Amino acid sequence: MNFVAIRIIYLHEMGRFWQTLGQSIASPVISTALYFVVFGSAIGSRIANIEGVSYGLFIVPGLTMLSVLTQSISNASFGIFFPKFTGTIYEILSAPVSFYEVLIGFVGAAATKSLILATIILATASLFVDLNIAHPFWMLSFLVLTCIAFSLFGFIIGLWADNFEKLQIIPLLIITPLVFLGGSFYSISMLPELWQKVTLFNPVLYLVSGFRWSFFEISDVSVGISLTMIFLFLSICIGVIGWMFKTGYRLKQ
Amino acid sequence: MNPIISIKDLNKIYATGFNALKNVNLEINRGEIIALLGPNGAGKTTLISTICGIVSPTSGTVHVDGFDIISDFRKTREMIGLVPQELTLGAFETVWGTVRFSRGLFGSKRDDDYIEKLLKDLSLFDKKDSEVRALSGGMKRRVLIAKALSHQPKILFLDEPTAGVDVELRKDMWKIIHDLSSKGVTIILTTHYIEEAEEIANRVGVMNNGELLLVEGKDQIMENLGKKQLVIELKESTKKIPSSLEKYNIELSQNGLQLIYNSEIKDGETDISNVLIEITNSGLLVKDLKIEKSSLEDIFVDLVRVES
Ligand SMILES: Nc1ncnc2c1ncn2[C@@H]1O[C@H](COP(=O)(O)OP(=O)(O)OP(=O)(O)O)[C@@H](O)[C@H]1O
Ligand SMILES: [Mg+2]
Numbered sequence: 424m425n426f427v428a429i430r431i432i433y434l435h436e437m438g439r440f441w442q443t444l445g446q447s448i449a450s451p452v453i454s455t456a457l458y459f460v461v462f463g464s465a466i467g468s469r470i471a472n473i474e475g476v477s478y479g480l481f482i483v484p485g486l487t488m489l490s491v492l493t494q495s496i497s498n499a500s501f502g503i504f505f506p507k508f509t510g511t512i513y514e515i516l517s518a519p520v521s522f523y524e525v526l527i528g529f530v531g532a533a534a535t536k537s538l539i540l541a542t543i544i545l546a547t548a549s550l551f552v553d554l555n556i557a558h559p560f561w562m563l564s565f566l567v568l569t570c571i572a573f574s575l576f577g578f579i580i581g582l583w584a585d586n587f588e589k590l591q592i593i594p595l596l597i598i599t600p601l602v603f604l605g606g607s608f609y610s611i612s613m614l615p616e617l618w619q620k621v622t623l624f625n626p627v628l629y630l631v632s633g634f635r636w637s638f639f640e641i642s643d644v645s646v647g648i649s650l651t652m653i654f655l656f657l658s659i660c661i662g663v664i665g666w667m668f669k670t671g672y673r674l675k676q
Numbered sequence: 677m678n679p680i681i682s683i684k685d686l687n688k689i690y691a692t693g694f695n696a697l698k699n700v701n702l703e704i705n706r707g708e709i710i711a712l713l714g715p716n717g718a719g720k721t722t723l724i725s726t727i728c729g730i731v732s733p734t735s736g737t738v739h740v741d742g743f744d745i746i747s748d749f750r751k752t753r754e755m756i757g758l759v760p761q762e763l764t765l766g767a768f769e770t771v772w773g774t775v776r777f778s779r780g781l782f783g784s785k786r787d788d789d790y791i792e793k794l795l796k797d798l799s800l801f802d803k804k805d806s807e808v809r810a811l812s813g814g815m816k817r818r819v820l821i822a823k824a825l826s827h828q829p830k831i832l833f834l835d836e837p838t839a840g841v842d843v844e845l846r847k848d849m850w851k852i853i854h855d856l857s858s859k860g861v862t863i864i865l866t867t868h869y870i871e872e873a874e875e876i877a878n879r880v881g882v883m884n885n886g887e888l889l890l891v892e893g894k895d896q897i898m899e900n901l902g903k904k905q906l907v908i909e910l911k912e913s914t915k916k917i918p919s920s921l922e923k924y925n926i927e928l929s930q931n932g933l934q935l936i937y938n939s940e941i942k943d944g945e946t947d948i949s950n951v952l953i954e955i956t957n958s959g960l961l962v963k964d965l966k967i968e969k970s971s972l973e974d975i976f977v978d979l980v981r982v983e984s
Binding site: 425428432435513519 | 725728751753754758764765766773778781783823
């Protein structure tokens with residue numbers, strides 16, 4: 424293992440985050456605050472408590488997941504796409520590093536950024552609502568696994584994309600709708616029966632549900648299923664990446 | 677001594693089906709400077725990229741210091757530094773940051789003293805905190821060299837180091853290359869300029885259409901492939917070449933005032949003196965003599981033209 428290289432890739436990727444620290448912190452703080460003003464106070468005050476949890480509180484896990492998912496994907500995909508785009512990838516390809524070391528460096532940095540982001544969102548949320556986390560260990564586990572899984576997914580997109588449209592199309596057309604329709608801002612029990620069934624095909628539901636359980640002990644599906652789904656998604660991403668590695672997919676000519 | 681790089685039957689067919697390297701065989705000696713010469717699209721960059729691990733070979737093998745570039749890629753790549761043809765640099769990094777990154781990427785421990793010295797040698801030290809995008813093209817080229825040297829490689833590849841560089845900077849570049857070579861670094865560079873190959877390389881390899889046409893010391897090339905042309909101007913025009921001269925490779929100019937003798941250089945000798953004696957014997961009056969020698973450039977142009 425070339426640990427020196429993993430470390431330098433990781434630090435290099437984190438570099439941009441620190442350089443634009445103000446922006447990195449300000450944007451999640453502002454967007455979280457806006458969600459609370461709009462959904463938590465304005466609309467939320469007219470929505471009944473969900474299984475004993477006020478609406479403002481109820482949306483916290485979903486809101487966090489929304490940001491974590493989209494940011495993990497965009498950070499990781501952009502991280503690997505950009506050197507391909509500018510050509511600086513030549514250096515990584517000619518260095519004594521394996522594909523997996525590159526992967527750990529890039530995905531590790533993207534996941535770290537998402538974790539920091541989640542912390543900022545939760546901290547901001549706690550200014551608006553009284554946040555009590557029932558199972559901190561599980562909360563953290565769900566969060567870390569999700570950050571890693573979706574950073575891996577982003578890495579795959581970044582490798583696959585050969586132009587900016589492709590880079591953005593999957594997050595825009597698939598991930599964002601899945602997150603909004605996956606019970607981030609409502610309980611699926613509020614939906615008509617047919618739509619409840621349809622929603623069960625949405626993988627994001629399982630993430631949000633499990634994560635929400637770790638806060639309030641309420642969930643749409645059982646926690647075991649949620650965990651299984653995260654691991655399944657993680658395994659699929661690792662499998663795809665393994666295949667990309669074997670074939671040198673879109674990196675080497 | 678065994679070669680530092682040994683390339684055997686190397687072929688590259690790109691995904692498009694394009695055959696960019698055709699059975700390339702080449703041994704590069706320790707400490708030499710070898711120039712790969714060839715027109716656009718000859719396959720120079722493909723060859724270099726394959727050795728460095730950016731392009732996967734379709735077939736054939738490459739060994740660097742005895743290690744296979746695929747199964748022992750860590751060992752081979754640690755020994756190699758690459759300066760790419762394009763000026764590819766991240767936009768928001770500083771000179772210092774990007775060079776330090778390269779060193780780490782190649783697995784070398786942080787060593788600020790070495791990087792400081794490197795930047796000073798390349799006249800970059802006063803720019804160390806500048807963002808690379810704010811540098812001129814020539815400066816960027818130096819930054820790329822610094823990055824390639826950041827892990828103290830034994831072998832340095834320079835893909836067209838002097839393309840788009842002014843005369844002064846080109847001389848600087850040659851000096852940098854000579855200095856590195858005197859420290860024992862093996863250098864492989866590509867170029868379109870014959871004069872550059874003539875100036876700095878010990879050996880020259882000529883590539884065209886994915887083939888390595890020849891690799892030889894530049895003196896040998898001149899000796900083996902060079903031609904001398906003797907132009908004899910006559911006082912009075914003549915209608916035909918005297919029969920005693922027919923056995924030589926001689927042409928008569930249209931106006932009958934010039935005899936042109938093309939001599940091949942064999943073992944450093946020619947038939948020039950015999951030709952002159954025969955001319956005098958045949959009674960022709962000589963007004964003037966000119967000897968023209970083909971340059972490496974003529975040889976190169978001939979080679980590539982015959983091939984295509
Ligand atoms: N990724 C690729 N896919 C398909 N064909 C390629 C690829 N890269 C290069 N080629 C082709 O391979 C041939 C050799 O290209 P290469 O870049 O090695 O030439 P070169 O000798 O370096 O030329 P130049 O002097 O212009 O830099 C060219 O015809 C080029 O079009
Ligand atoms: Mg080239």
